[in-house]
Amino acid sequence: RxxxxxxxxxxxxxxxxxxxxxNTDLVAADGPEGAVLVAEEQSAGRGRLDRTWSAPARSGxxxxxxxxxxxxxxxxxxxxxxxxxxxxxxxxxxxxxxxxTALKWPNDLLVTVDGQERKAGGILAExxxxxxxxxxxxNVSLRAAELPVPTAGSLALAGAAVLDRxxxxxxxxxxxxxxxxxWRDAGGDPGPSRLQEAYAAGCATLxxxxxxxxxxxxxxxxxxxxxxxxxxxxxxxxxxVQEPVGAGDIVHLRP
Ligand code: BTN
Numbered sequence: 001r002x003x004x005x006x007x008x009x010x011x012x013x014x015x016x017x018x019x020x021x022x023n024t025d026l027v028a029a030d031g032p033e034g035a036v037l038v039a040e041e042q043s044a045g046r047g048r049l050d051r052t053w054s055a056p057a058r059s060g061x062x063x064x065x066x067x068x069x070x071x072x073x074x075x076x077x078x079x080x081x082x083x084x085x086x087x088x089x090x091x092x093x094x095x096x097x098x099x100x101t102a103l104k105w106p107n108d109l110l111v112t113v114d115g116q117e118r119k120a121g122g123i124l125a126e127x128x129x130x131x132x133x134x135x136x137x138x139n140v141s142l143r144a145a146e147l148p149v150p151t152a153g154s155l156a157l158a159g160a161a162v163l164d165r166x167x168x169x170x171x172x173x174x175x176x177x178x179x180x181x182x183w184r185d186a187g188g189d190p191g192p193s194r195l196q197e198a199y200a201a202g203c204a205t206l207x208x209x210x211x212x213x214x215x216x217x218x219x220x221x222x223x224x225x226x227x228x229x230x231x232x233x234x235x236x237x238x239x240x241v242q243e244p245v246g247a248g249d250i251v252h253l254r255p
Pocket of ligand 1: 020024046061
């Protein structure tokens with residue numbers, strides 16, 4: 001099945017040798033839904049919470065896509081898009097490369113390397129007018145000595161059966177198309193589209209004791225008990241108190 005086919009989601013696929021950040025480029029460009037931009041190398045890759053995303057040229061997948069949910073999906077539900085991209089990427093990696101990937105809330109992609117959870121990918125979603133630009137970064141071929149930080153991982157280190165970026169890219173885009181169309185056609189409701197269920201099933205944060213580092217230097221410790229209908233992580237902090245966390249950084253403390 002062709003990726004760019006009439007009636008399909010993807011309308012263009014551009015591959016550039018080098019750019020600052022594929023997200024920055026797509027946010028700045030006006031364009032139709034379904035534009036895909038892939039870079040072989042990024043000189044100023046960006047991550048969530050104002051972090052940087054750096055990886056050697058050709059060592060992974062660095063791509064951004066433009067999604068325009070339209071009037072059928074209330075803006076309040078757009079927050080599901082980065083979680084949807086996490087589920088879609090995890091599904092693709094298990095199908096195409098035989099790698100088990102878990103999600104650390106909201107959407108860090110974790111692989112297991114020598115029995116340890118390591119971050120091998122991440123997602124950055126940014127609003128651009130009536131669109132959302134979703135960027136996906138994935139460490140593919142990196143060996144231990146090449147990792148940007150010692151706690152990172154890669155598909156190679158996780159024993160992936162496929163390390164060619166082309167089939168991986170196709171698998172990610174196919175899976176993203178399937179999940180996105182199902183979610184959009186359900187009006188963005190994560191229930192009927194089974195997104196909420198799939199997210200919970202793939203989320204390594206649920207059931208763990210975590211520390212949530214919140215904006216404004218606040219922190220909460222509790223057990224992650226659910227992901228609610230708005231995609232927020234619900235923490236049980238003791239005495240029956242449940243606190244939804246909508247933004248911030250999560251640290252897994254205990255299994
Ligand atoms: C994170 O883990 O914080 C998100 C990382 C997202 C990285 C990708 S790489 C392609 C796209 N372009 C960027 O500048 N960032 C995203």
